[in-house]
Amino acid sequence: MTLDKPALLQKYEEFKAKKLKLNIERGQPSDANFDLSNPMLTIITEKDVISKSGFDLRNYPGGPLGLPEAREFFSSILEVSPEETIVGNNASLEMLTELLMIFLIHGNRNSSKPWIEYKPPKMIVTVPGYDRHFKLLQTLGFEMIQVNMTSQGPDIDAIEKIAAEDETVKGLLFVPTYSNPTGDVVADEAVDRLASMKTKAVDFSIFGDDAYCIHHIYDNQKRPKNLLKACKEAGNPDRAIILSSTSKITFAGAGVGFIGLSAENVKFLNTHLSAHFITPNKIEQYRNVKFIQNYPGGIDQLMKDHAKILRPKYELVNQVLTEQLGESDLANWTKPKGGYFISLNTKYPVADRVVDLVKSLGVALTPAGATYPFGKDPANSNIRIAPTRPPLEELRPAIEVLALCIQIASWEYGNKNKIVN
Ligand code: PLP
Numbered sequence: 001m002t003l004d005k006p007a008l009l010q011k012y013e014e015f016k017a018k019k020l021k022l023n024i025e026r027g028q029p030s031d032a033n034f035d036l037s038n039p040m041l042t043i044i045t046e047k048d049v050i051s052k053s054g055f056d057l058r059n060y061p062g063g064p065l066g067l068p069e070a071r072e073f074f075s076s077i078l079e080v081s082p083e084e085t086i087v088g089n090n091a092s093l094e095m096l097t098e099l100l101m102i103f104l105i106h107g108n109r110n111s112s113k114p115w116i117e118y119k120p121p122k123m124i125v126t127v128p129g130y131d132r133h134f135k136l137l138q139t140l141g142f143e144m145i146q147v148n149m150t151s152q153g154p155d156i157d158a159i160e161k162i163a164a165e166d167e168t169v170k171g172l173l174f175v176p177t178y179s180n181p182t183g184d185v186v187a188d189e190a191v192d193r194l195a196s197m198k199t200k201a202v203d204f205s206i207f208g209d210d211a212y213c214i215h216h217i218y219d220n221q222k223r224p225k226n227l228l229k230a231c232k233e234a235g236n237p238d239r240a241i242i243l244s245s246t247s248k249i250t251f252a253g254a255g256v257g258f259i260g261l262s263a264e265n266v267k268f269l270n271t272h273l274s275a276h277f278i279t280p281n282k283i284e285q286y287r288n289v290k291f292i293q294n295y296p297g298g299i300d301q302l303m304k305d306h307a308k309i310l311r312p313k314y315e316l317v318n319q320v321l322t323e324q325l326g327e328s329d330l331a332n333w334t335k336p337k338g339g340y341f342i343s344l345n346t347k348y349p350v351a352d353r354v355v356d357l358v359k360s361l362g363v364a365l366t367p368a369g370a371t372y373p374f375g376k377d378p379a380n381s382n383i384r385i386a387p388t389r390p391p392l393e394e395l396r397p398a399i400e401v402l403a404l405c406i407q408i409a410s411w412e413y414g415n416k417n418k419i420v421n
Helices: 005-017 031-036 038-042 068-078 092-106 131-140 156-165 188-196 227-233 263-276 282-294 298-325 351-360 392-415
Strands: 022-024 085-087 122-127 143-150 169-174 205-209 240-245 257-260 331-333 342-346 363-365 382-385
Touching: 005 392, 022 392, 031 038, 031 298, 038 282, 068 085, 068 240, 068 257, 068 282, 085 263, 092 131, 092 205, 092 240, 092 257, 092 263, 122 131, 122 156, 131 143, 143 156, 156 169, 156 188, 188 227, 205 227, 227 240, 282 298, 298 331, 298 342, 298 392, 342 392, 351 363, 351 382, 351 392, 363 382, 363 392, 382 392
Parallel strands: 022 363, 122 143, 122 169, 169 205, 205 240
Antiparallel strands: 085 257, 240 257, 331 342, 342 382
């Protein structure tokens, strides 16, 4: 593809004149996705206040591990048992934070001392990855060791080496299914190796943030091997901690988070959690369970109905990028089968320039570098696209703008000259 300066500038000016105000920045469901769950708003009635398990949803008793009905239901999503499940409040990120803080202050059940006493404790993270993971680990004082996310999952050769050598490396945090932002899914072989690898730290923990474990956008997708089961089989049952939530099943930030971990870990955490609070919000837990169980076709159909809304958006992004950039090698991008993101890499180190140009045309995009710890992408090439929130008619111009800005930034890089000042 030959890039022609006057033609690029003309296209830029045409988009400028449109005074666009579009957003492909954050991974949020669209209103159409939320609307599927609107009946949940009124599904609880006075008849429900005493749950089937006998707890009064309005009152404290029940303990910190979650309503039995909720532990039963959400354990099935995680493919673990209810005894291996804790159901909490509205965010899996908050549950992750609470766990990390407990481990920092007390260590986990296999630790000889609190993690905070390692100066600093280290956590392996995958890149490109989720900006909120990086911010959280940074805030809590973890040193982050970066390994690449690959189409087979985290770079397992690198992880085995790092984990085997250093006792201060306390764990791995990654997204096993439809990773944020690449959409990669961990291969079964990688799961087995993570579960069985030798670690210098006896309290090494793998935090699998499985926010998208059932978020397929195409039918008949096989889930990766379950990390907790693999860890049990390998004789390291306490190693795996799987986290998820209803944020992209029902309402974002207004549902329930849940985690899967060994029954012994559940007992260990019960002691700590019961010192922190009396009960999670059992009304919200019951409401989500009742709504999803009563959804025609259950959880499978609900996720298929979400997919019906999301699939055309992913296909549109791929179509527009292929149309605009396909003949060139100015960028490559992922074609996920699920999750909430698409990851794009520019050929040249121009991601920051692309994001600035896109912004100048009224399109909000995740800041360049956000997919790396401290916002620093060493190649300055990764751009996260969040296609889920805008309707199709807004998504098309947003991606056209992105493609144009990749062309402009690439021309500028090659010619050491600016097209747009
Ligand atoms: N984990 C990942 C990988 C995400 O992409 C997101 C949201 O984008 C979250 C967690 C947030 O989940 P929650 O709302 O349960 O905190």
